[in-house]
Amino acid sequence: MKKIPYYPGCTLKTTGKNFEDSAIATAKVLGLKLLEIDRWNCCGTVTSLTQDDLIHHIASVRNFIRVQEMNERGEVDDYRLLTLCSMCYNTLKSVSNVMQERPDDLDKINNFMDREEDYKGGVTVVHLLELIREMGFDEIKSKVKKSLGKLKVSPYYGCTLLRPKEVALDDPEVPTIMEDLLNAIGVDVIDSPKKSMCCGSYQTVRNPKTVVRLGYEIIESARKRGAEALVTSCPLCAFNLDDRQKEIKLEHPDFERMPVFYFTQLTALAFGLKKDVNNFDLNFTDPRPLLKKKKI
């Protein structure tokens, strides 16, 4: 089994445990062992766009040093760092690009961190979706054991997988990577024009009303086109779109709750994996009644 360094990030160890467990199980079916990097720290959440604000990049660089060490020790077969959370993916990949393009800044950071071994550069960041695309969607199709055909799901990309275009894992205007995956596992894919509209992100802390408004728009746009559930790859999007449905319901009394899946929960279902990897208890809106209705 191929071993790849894996960076979980904070949410996947707490409210996003359902994402992590289902992802690890999915990867295993695909012949991938996600090897959690040791002593990982915060990714830095949100890259600093200020040119000389190097202190913000240090968090990511330290994680890259861990990948470098794992490779030096021969523990893994890949110089890439795998992430699941879209926000971590965005932050780590941005920093990886910056370090690649601005060697002088890398020197500065290395000099600053005198208790770490130097980061030599070259660690790239991949999202699990990209690895799946690399394997080929036919490979995915061959692993499907259970039909999800009757489930109508609309992919929700949010912004961090697609913007800015330097870190985008797909065409920022017409992404298809999630559609391709969902088609491969036999889900009925519903396209929604709001699939890459912002969910409100960290406004959820200061300005939850905005998040409620955006969430309502995103969910209703998908529902109008026939979707019964959303699917995402971001714990923050999941929180905003799912947990905030309580507040949406307060503003729009006839609003009906819609489950939000992580894409790995659907692959785990399709691959016929044990139910507990999906931890549906952690989904804010319980998807099990819907799955039961669809006899999945």
Next chain:
Amino acid sequence: MRIGVYVCHCGGNISEVVDINKVVEAAKLEGDVVLVKDNSHLCSNDGQTLMLNDIKEYKLDKVVVSACSPQFQGLTFMRVMETAGLNPYVLEMANIREQCSWAHYNFPKEATDKAIDLTKIAISKVRLDTPLDSKKMPIGKRVLVVGAGIAGIQASLDLGDAGFKVYLVEKEPSIGGHMAQLSKTFPTEDCSACILSPKMSDVPANKNIELMTYSQVESITGYLGNYEVTVNKRPTYVDPVKCTACGDCVPVCPIDVPDEYNEGLSLRKAIYITSDIAVPHSYVLDTDHCLGLFPLACSKCRDACEADAINYDLYPEKVKFTVDTIIIATGFDIFDAKKKPMFGFGKFENVYNALEMERIIGCEAEGKKLAEVGKKIALIQCVGSRDEQINREYCSRVCCMYATKLAQLMKRSDPKKDISIFYTDMRTYGKGFEEYYKRAQKSGVKYIRGRVAEIEENPDTKKLKLKVEDTLSRSFIESEFDTVVLSVGLEPNKGTETIRDILRISKSSDGFLQEAHPKFRPVDTLIEGVFLAGTVQGPKDIPDAVAQASAAAARAIRLMNQGEYEAEPITAWVDEDICAGCGICVGICPYDAITSEEQSDGTRLAVVNEILCKGCGSCSGACPTGASQQKWFDITQLRAMLEAAL
């Protein structure tokens, strides 16, 4: 040797930066220089007379002019040399304007030093210049015009009327190009087909024009005065003489194909006539879509033809002829709006491109009707223009005005129509354009400055919600429309690439073909005797395309009318004693001007065709033995120039 040096002020263009006196003094110190003068405008009549008199009075045998680029006034001074009885190739120019005073206007001292160096280099070269003789070559009166849109038609008619033999080649079954598809023309709102069709019918009526439709240029070899052309002519399977255009063959045809002339809004059969105004006005059997001729799968059209005009037993034909000059008028394609997916073209049923809207307005009879497009209509500008994301930086020039025209025409058909144009900047540069724009505003067309971010289709009503920032009022607009028209830009025609490959014409960064000089040779190419007309050179409207076509015709006539022309004598030559016959130069020559020829003793030798050779110097640089040299730039001269520079 008696060298005269002239330093030009260029009316301040040079003298305001470069210290002319210092250049003059430096030149005086050079050996063989017997006269140094400066002048405020050397290219003026006075300046030329001064040079002329000096050459005679001081018995100058070589001249250096330190002034502008030889591209600019080289010919002027060469003519002075000839008038004075000197060979024009014992003149050298040092470019102290473009390369000194203009390039280094903030550094007068350095600019002066460089001007002195360049003048010294020119003096060192002129010492070794030897007189060169131009060859006189015969030239006839035959022209190939590629592409029969409005530009090709205009150029052909001008040439035909002037008594020149024209071969007009068009790949489509009918001539007319994109102009034949347009509803009306801006800003006068003439009916496009009505003003074009008389010109189209003039083409076959002109005895000097040989029209080849449904044909494509396959190869061109040779040079000015002797271009050998091969055209591949597709059979139409319908004899244009016998065909009465009754149309009986059409209803029996079982095949339906999207009609290109109508931008796919309606269907045509495999046997069809492109339009009511088609020239030649005859039916064509499209074998790409026909059920099949070999073996014959269906013969319904032949059975229905009373005139017995249909003959299936025909094959593509290669036509060969020789011409003296060539005019390229292969036109444009519209930008494929699918490359901007946020506008949903091809995905949302009520999103059209502007050419489709031209057809909807221009052709009420077939396909979609104007009354069916709803009341609230948005036009989106700069789709495929001025957009760095898709590598199209240029402005397509016509979209502001055609959108205004479409809006006007729609508004006139139904004054209740609510029409908005979302623009980047309104560019109303042409004659009558600004007035037309003002009139559209008065008639109630709304102009909103902002680039549309995205369009969302309502799955039930199919209405389209536009999201855009109005950058003048700084407000965010979300508004629903019945129909959206994308004002697509112009891009080089795909067919242009074929002809570009054949003739090796360079293109500019926007992909359109490159003119020889943007100001003074706007319709010439760097290939002698090859000219550009219309949108093949860059986006332009109808009057500009027509003007350029007439200009190209006039430039071609200028060459051909004299019966002979002087071939440039700066070519490569091969020192036969040194040439090892390795053939490296043969492969490297971009003009196929060198051949490797076997000698009587069995060795091989590189032979230069002086007509084809453009004097680029590639072979001289590549030659391992130094046998290949370029006249006027031989190795001793280059060495002397380098020494002077260092």
